[in-house]
Amino acid sequence: xxxxxxxxxxxxxxxxxxxxxxxxxxxxxxxxxxVRKNIARARQxxxxxxxxxxxRNLERMYVSALAxxxxxxxxxxxxxxxxxxxxxxxxxxxFFSSLELSTLFVLxxxxxxxxxxxxxxxxxxxxxxxxxxxxxxxxxxxxxxxTGKHWAxxxxxxxxxxxxxxxxxxxxxxxVTKYGTKQGIIVLGRxxxxxxxxxxxxxxxxxxxxxxxxxxxxxxxxxxxxxxxAPSSETDNVGLVQP
Numbered sequence: 001x002x003x004x005x006x007x008x009x010x011x012x013x014x015x016x017x018x019x020x021x022x023x024x025x026x027x028x029x030x031x032x033x034x035v036r037k038n039i040a041r042a043r044q045x046x047x048x049x050x051x052x053x054x055x056r057n058l059e060r061m062y063v064s065a066l067a068x069x070x071x072x073x074x075x076x077x078x079x080x081x082x083x084x085x086x087x088x089x090x091x092x093x094x095f096f097s098s099l100e101l102s103t104l105f106v107l108x109x110x111x112x113x114x115x116x117x118x119x120x121x122x123x124x125x126x127x128x129x130x131x132x133x134x135x136x137x138x139x140x141x142x143x144x145x146x147t148g149k150h151w152a153x154x155x156x157x158x159x160x161x162x163x164x165x166x167x168x169x170x171x172x173x174x175x176v177t178k179y180g181t182k183q184g185i186i187v188l189g190r191x192x193x194x195x196x197x198x199x200x201x202x203x204x205x206x207x208x209x210x211x212x213x214x215x216x217x218x219x220x221x222x223x224x225x226x227x228x229x230a231p232s233s234e235t236d237n238v239g240l241v242q243p
Contacts, residue, residue, distance in 0.1 A: 020176045023096055024103075031104040038108045038215050051112050052223040058112070059213045062105040069208035098205060102212060106130050113220045114228065115152055121164045122155045126151045126169040126219075130195055132178060133215045136171060150221035 023137035042057035043141050049057070106127050110117055117123045129151070140151050143166050144159050159167075 021172055023099055024124065024127065024175070025120070027096065027100045027103040028120065030105055031100055033121065034104060035111050036106045038104055039111060041109075049224070050223075051227060052225075054112055055109060058105060058108050059216075062101060063206060063209040063213065066101050070117075079108065094129065098208075102131055102209075103127050105212065106216060109216055109220055110152065112168045112223060113152070114224060115156055116219070119161075121161060121168060122159075123157060125159075125164055125169050125171065126152055128168070128175045129214055130215045130219055132174055135174060135178070135212055136215070137218065139170050139174065140167055143170060149218065152219040154223070163181040180201060 023241065030136075038061075039054060039058070042054045042061060066229070107123065110126060117126060125140065129140050132139070137151055143156070144151075144163055155164075
């Protein structure tokens with residue numbers, strides 16, 4: 001069951017920090033049940049796609065969706081009839097939508113790579129670690145006293161729960177100060193008039209998505225060469241609901 005906030009985030013747990021981390025938990029709770037449907041969408045045009053091909057489709061879908069939502073909100077916010085207050089509200093809503101898209105992308109990759117994250121604490125670590133990029137992976141390596149590539153694979157059973165809580169405490173503070181601030185700048189940029197807001201929103205979101213894709217590749221490493229064998233003929237190779 002999803003809890004309300006990250007354990008041990010320290011000073012970030014108050015005020016705005018708590019709100020940002022609460023949105024993260026809300027996004028994880030909402031998107032985790034949609035992972036298999038998302039993978040099925042990525043396989044829709046080619047049911048026989050390899051895991052590597054599905055990963056590339058998921059990356060394209062994510063970058064395209066994130067850029068489109070940013071541009072759409074930016075264009076709406078720049079319309080003459082829309083006041084600044086409404087524009088800011090629209091952009092703030094898009095921030096949560098972007099967080100949901102990012103969470104769905106990360107958890108979908110975990111499923112394709114066979115990384116089963118049944119605990120909320122491990123999902124938090126994975127999502128924040130990837131969205132924070134290099135600083136996230138460095139934090140995880142330092143606290144877990146583990147170095148090397150493809151850290152996401154160690155989250156399932158090799159990192160104790162107590163260590164995960166320590167990691168998430170540090171990641172939580174960084175997530176609020178870095179990811180939250182970065183999104184705040186983008187939110188303000190989207191209310192710029194004359195269509196500039198659309199360019200800022202779409203371009204900034206596309207850049208953030210590309211950075212997340214790069215971080216995810218480092219975290220997971222190469223995709224499996226083949227799907228695991230299906231337990232029965234009623235499901236496809238990864239047990240997904242058919243599209």
